[in-house]
Amino acid sequence: MTESSEQELKDRLSLIETMIAEGRRTTESWGWAFVLWGVAYYVAIFWTSLGRFPWAWPITMVSAVVLTSVLAARRRGNHPGTTRSRAIASIWIAMGATMMVFFPALGFSGRMDQHIMIGVVSAMLATTNAASSMILRWKMQFACALIWWATAVFACFGKSQQLTIAFLAAIFFCQIVFGIYGMIAMRRRDGQGVIYA
């Protein structure tokens, strides 16, 4: 085998590896959803702070679910599914469904208070982010899980005002900043361009 044909075969092998990795790399495209939910949490918190609005959280959360579903459906055509992306999506959907069932029940039964709400939300977000980061081997997302775990623990011991600040900070770093980071990472990757025509 000549040196040039050997190089050509090596290029083919490298092409296979690159393309398989490229096909599987789809999860960062969900950065927008993190930002959307971060903004939704802020809207609900701000709305609640204006006075007694028991429907602030349900209305904001349902709106965020509808918006996420519509945007996800519109983007689905461009992002093919993989076993890994299905696994991650199922974790988030299960978490969302649990929240949608559990929190209204907690609210209507009169057992909801700020500490319980923030503690449970933070613990659930920590679990979901941790599971997702382990599947993706994504350290940045695991860092978000650690922040959420810390917030969940703080919800048990912190004072009301301190807890609000901690929750707002966790939303800012783990939803807004992490979401924007995910979107930038995707844009950088797409900008590299792959040409095998």
Place this chain on the structure above:
Amino acid sequence: MPELPELNPVIHGKLRLALLSLLSGIDEAEFTWLRTKTGSTDGNLGAQLLKLEEAGYVSVEKKFVQRKPQTLYRMTETGRAALTEYVQALRQLLGGAIGS
């Protein structure tokens, strides 16, 4: 001396190989996504996908989503086996040269 394997000519084409490798890692892909990932033109991409379809390596599904036509490609079991064979043949041909 063992005989060196021949490389499957249907898969060996650079764009066809890229397409099969892309499809091997996902459930299904739309034509436009494949075009973006490969940087190919519509005509060339369509022609190469047709060759893969004729060889039985990919299956195609055409449907309408919100009144817009959508063409989805999936790798078949035959395609997966052919790609695996191709990679094995490639490794055998390269032998000790891999990684050097």
